[in-house]
Amino acid sequence: MTPKLLPGQAMLSPLRSFVVRGTSRCPLLTRSFSSSRSAHVVISGDPTPNMRHAQRNADSLGGLRAPLINPADKYTTIADDMHRYGSWLMGCLPKYIQQFSVWKDELVIYISPAGVIPVFSFLKCNNTAAEFTQISDITAVDFPTRDQRFEIVYNMLSVRHNSRIRVKTYADEVSPIPSITSLYDGANWYEREVYDMFGVFFVGHPDLRRIMTDYGFDGHPLRKDFPLTGYTEIRYDEEKKRIVVEPLELTQAFRNFEGGTSAWEQVGPGIDRKPDTFKLPVAKEQEKEEKKK
Numbered sequence: 001m002t003p004k005l006l007p008g009q010a011m012l013s014p015l016r017s018f019v020v021r022g023t024s025r026c027p028l029l030t031r032s033f034s035s036s037r038s039a040h041v042v043i044s045g046d047p048t049p050n051m052r053h054a055q056r057n058a059d060s061l062g063g064l065r066a067p068l069i070n071p072a073d074k075y076t077t078i079a080d081d082m083h084r085y086g087s088w089l090m091g092c093l094p095k096y097i098q099q100f101s102v103w104k105d106e107l108v109i110y111i112s113p114a115g116v117i118p119v120f121s122f123l124k125c126n127n128t129a130a131e132f133t134q135i136s137d138i139t140a141v142d143f144p145t146r147d148q149r150f151e152i153v154y155n156m157l158s159v160r161h162n163s164r165i166r167v168k169t170y171a172d173e174v175s176p177i178p179s180i181t182s183l184y185d186g187a188n189w190y191e192r193e194v195y196d197m198f199g200v201f202f203v204g205h206p207d208l209r210r211i212m213t214d215y216g217f218d219g220h221p222l223r224k225d226f227p228l229t230g231y232t233e234i235r236y237d238e239e240k241k242r243i244v245v246e247p248l249e250l251t252q253a254f255r256n257f258e259g260g261t262s263a264w265e266q267v268g269p270g271i272d273r274k275p276d277t278f279k280l281p282v283a284k285e286q287e288k289e290e291k292k293k
Helices: 071-092 113-124 187-198
Strands: 018-020 029-031 097-103 106-111 134-142 150-158 163-171 232-237 242-247
Touching (some): 071 097, 106 113, 134 187
Parallel strands (some): 106 163
Antiparallel strands (some): 097 106, 134 150, 232 242
16 A cells, blocks of 8 residues: 655655654554665565575475576586697697687697698598588787787587687788698688688688679778778769769768758658757858949
8 A cells, every 4th residue: 555645744855754654553654765875764564474584495305496506516517628729729720729718618829820731731640539620700809909800710619529729820910821622622712701801811711702792892891990981982873873082081080960051861750859058069150241343
């Protein structure tokens, strides 16, 4: 039942305490809307126990309660096996594998660009305990503050052993990476995607062309220094009846999207609800003086 306020007990402020009187079953309650802790603590007379801070009992005979399990515990045995396998790989290829790391059930080995062909040849060999015969993906990450700004990532799969491994190497804008298309045919398009998006060159690739962007595209879109608007604009010219490539007219420093100046289609009535204090000043057009006759 919702308690009612007595006459003269109207709340004067949302931050001021007030007194609520209920039926005889409920004692005097003090409710406070203040951010500070109330000095009065009133316990209800209801015999129902408060289970908010009750301790968890031991599992009953029926086993209805699942035991408490740390999610990280299930990776303990797998992580130990991954550490042993990573140490074994470093012992087999100490010249090319610089380091390795294990996180949960993922093993990552770090190699230099010169070790790409030897390491992948060893990982694919059927006479070893690896047999990573499938290349699942090749991608890259751009770190502009590093000297070798691009980190190339290879994700490998061993169908025989049902295991995965990740190999990472590095490059910059001008240093190439050896292509592994001679070992894995599936790496052909993956390396083209990395070249198209990041500009990483792969030496020995049979057909290193752009695969996702248009012909003659300027720049590499997934680089951190690539502008959001791009460099050029491709559109269909109605007068010339053909596709034309023009320099981008939208400046990236400032664009006015109010009214009909927006380059995108307007949604809604087009009313600008931004407060005047947040609006950028717009330069006024200079009035042309009429020439005196």
